[in-house]
Amino acid sequence: MTLLRAVAVLLAGFAAGSMTAVVGAGSLASFPVLLAIGLSPVVANVTSAVGVVPGSIAGAYAYRHQLSPLRQLVLPLLLPTAVGGAGGALLLLVLPTAVFSSLLPALLVVAAVLVAAQPAIARAVARRRRVDAISESGATHRAGPVVLVLGVAVAVYGGYFGAAVSVMYLALLGPLIGGLQASNGVKNVLTALSCGAACLVFVLRAEVDWLAVALLAVGSTSGGVVGGRYGQRLPDVFLRAAIVVVALTTAVVEALR
Numbered sequence: 001m002t003l004l005r006a007v008a009v010l011l012a013g014f015a016a017g018s019m020t021a022v023v024g025a026g027s028l029a030s031f032p033v034l035l036a037i038g039l040s041p042v043v044a045n046v047t048s049a050v051g052v053v054p055g056s057i058a059g060a061y062a063y064r065h066q067l068s069p070l071r072q073l074v075l076p077l078l079l080p081t082a083v084g085g086a087g088g089a090l091l092l093l094v095l096p097t098a099v100f101s102s103l104l105p106a107l108l109v110v111a112a113v114l115v116a117a118q119p120a121i122a123r124a125v126a127r128r129r130r131v132d133a134i135s136e137s138g139a140t141h142r143a144g145p146v147v148l149v150l151g152v153a154v155a156v157y158g159g160y161f162g163a164a165v166s167v168m169y170l171a172l173l174g175p176l177i178g179g180l181q182a183s184n185g186v187k188n189v190l191t192a193l194s195c196g197a198a199c200l201v202f203v204l205r206a207e208v209d210w211l212a213v214a215l216l217a218v219g220s221t222s223g224g225v226v227g228g229r230y231g232q233r234l235p236d237v238f239l240r241a242a243i244v245v246v247a248l249t250t251a252v253v254e255a256l257r
Helices: 003-022 025-035 041-062 070-094 099-131 145-160 165-177 180-205 208-234 236-257
Strands: none
Touching: 003 025, 003 041, 003 208, 025 041, 025 099, 025 208, 025 236, 041 070, 041 099, 041 145, 041 180, 070 145, 070 165, 070 180, 099 165, 099 236, 145 165, 145 180, 165 180
């Protein structure tokens, strides 16, 4: 890797960490750069996932205090989420590379739409909190069969591609939980678990560009600190628009290849 490409990956990690701290979907900042420096789609996806997963784990840890009242909902989801994330990662590695390459433009468009819709989803969660008037004791619904099945499906997506998976969890569980902060806490934990399980599979079985992983990890860590401290002072519409533009541009480029 040339010095210029190394700097590009480092900056991509910084952007990913900053975006994750403010609006989420940071992998949509790192993944296109890895494609641009010449990595194949599958290797770029694997490398991006491994490089940014520490940020997901840190986000889950930061919201740990929100989870105690939600044990009845969270605990039944943990094992299916881990299995789904690992299953999605295995699908990525077992299926022909051409399958992922052909699906990539559609996956990027889906991720871009989810990122654009995230504010509306968050507002719907907040409205549900007011309508349901969930008690301050943290009472919540249990994870029924439909939620478990949909949760596994989201986890499989998270293991297979992962971009904007946190928005999917927010859309799925937010109306059930009600409170936005509590929803974010559960979303962060399940995102970290599904992506972490996928990364374990990738580390054991996939081709990973470890230099790029190290650069992404350094960049995303510092970007997360800066984004968490200063990024929220900026209107997130600008960062969200940047993510959407990058995702759609990459989708068009990949579709034309």
